Amino acid sequence: MTTALEKPREATGGGPKPMLDGQHGRVEQALIYIFTIVPFVALVAAVPLAWGWGLSWVDIAIGAVFFCISGMGVTVGYHRYFTHGSFKAKRGLRVGLAIAGSMSLQGSVIKWVADHRRHHAFSDREGDPHSPWLFGTGPIALAKGFWHAHMGWLYERDLTNRDRFAPDLVADQDLERVDKLFPVWTVVSLLAPAALGGLISWSWWGVLTGFFWAGLVRVAVLHHVTWSVNSICHMIGERPFAARDKSANFWPLAILSFGESWHNLHHADPTSARHGVQRGQIDISARTIWLFEKLGWAWNVRWPSPQRLARISVAK
Template sequence: MSTQMDIVTQSYQSPPKQKSKTISNQYIKASQTKHFLLYNVIPALGTVIAIASVWWYPISSVEIGLLIGMWALTMIGMSLGLHRYFAHCAFKTSQTMRVILAILGCMGAQGAVISWVAVHRRHHEYSDLSGDPHSPNPELLKEGILGKLRGLWHAHVGWLTNHEYPNPMYYAPELMRDKTISKINRNYLLWILLGLIIPTILGGIIHGSWIGAIEGFLWGGLVRMFVVDNCILSINSFSHAFGTHPFDSKDKSRNNIWVAIPTFGESWQNNHHTFESSAAIGLKWWQIDLGYCLIWVLEKLGLVWDVKLPTEKMIEARKLT
């Protein structure tokens, strides 16, 4: 059942102020670079190889199916799981669903569940201000076309190896205390490998050949990682730079239709930064939000409940015009 709650209020308990908000050391810096090379650069190179390989091995409906299927699975993990459920507590669900969402979210290879949530909560706390890990921030936006490009580059790519690491004990204490989620978090690499092995095996079985397995690995694994990467990163960059700003969200977030479908509706960032714990990010009928469509279905099936949505009165109250 949907509940109309005061979703402007932060939905998680902030711990005592004395905890440091960020952690900075050489190990973290090296880990950021390693993560970037493994899970951003290699999928990008894999995508180039996959496209080049079409000359010798034309892709079929199998590769397209594996790409779309794995994209959908990992976007469910990222959008419904890491973002709307773990970071914003936009609905409640069972322990089994929590585990599934956490594993699918880790498969997206954008950071283990606890780190991802910590980075994201810090993004909301400092949205488009100094301290936001990934914003095409306002200073750069003022500097004309070159500044705009620098800001977009930072929000899309640069921040991945160059951001302060938010202290998970400050930003995600309830997940740090959760033994099951901590265990899933520790096995991050395993879930990423699972996301590569599944399309490889399926490609091999369906085509009945090793070439089929390699094609499955490339299209359902590396190309899918590259696509999901850029879907999520486009929310940081384009949806904080281009589009409309109908709500008083106190930041530069924008509603952007262009990437609404591939991002599962996450691109309506101005809506999201205004009603951050709302399970629905698209707030009008035409604002495509595949993530909320799925939450709606899961709610009807009884698999999720206490789905948070803003009331019409709340939406009206935050409108700028």
């Protein structure tokens, strides 16, 4: 099966490039720790804080809006569009999806795509940046693997080679600009909810609670939903389709992940624009792509066909 990874590599016209491209610098590594640990601390503090003070319907509404924008920036933009080419998009939508994905604070668009294409190239094998199966199958090994797949891999300093895994994005001037402005999108993602909270409540208290709930806590929740697809969805769940790895469907995450937790189908057919293909499988990202198609913003959408699904289904 040809993966989305192989197409941009062929476009380079050269021989194979190394998988890694140096290491994170100390400043970048420190920022990774800050932007993964600080939102998580806020998430841990959220329960006692919500019990006593500080959570309003305004904070919930702002948080929900930014969760959807940044979350689908990752699922529709970073993942299905930029990584796998599930559809073609007009320039405005392409840039908008890159910015929305950047606001998830999961890394710049080119870095994220390079890491994810590398994941598919070596899924659950040596070279996969976040497989939970790299340390063995015993209880201790699986616990170590879960931590590594969920977030431990983020603290490793190796950099995926962008020129090997994402040359098409590197060659796109619009995406290079968005990629380089990642610090700006990070600031916008955290301060815009605070500004909205202050303007709606017309108070500094609204600024503080907007920053805490719709900024830090929202980022932390989205982080762990995304990371759960890397960890949980490669360990437990149903596998109705034939994939070359241990990817699985995990239904409890379907809504929060906007359909990404129908992960087995995705690994069986990576370029498919729809991951939830069976009856009752909610896939909000696919419905959003359908809307973009109807509006004329997206075309050549790779919807799954009955014939394709029949070929990759596991016989029962």
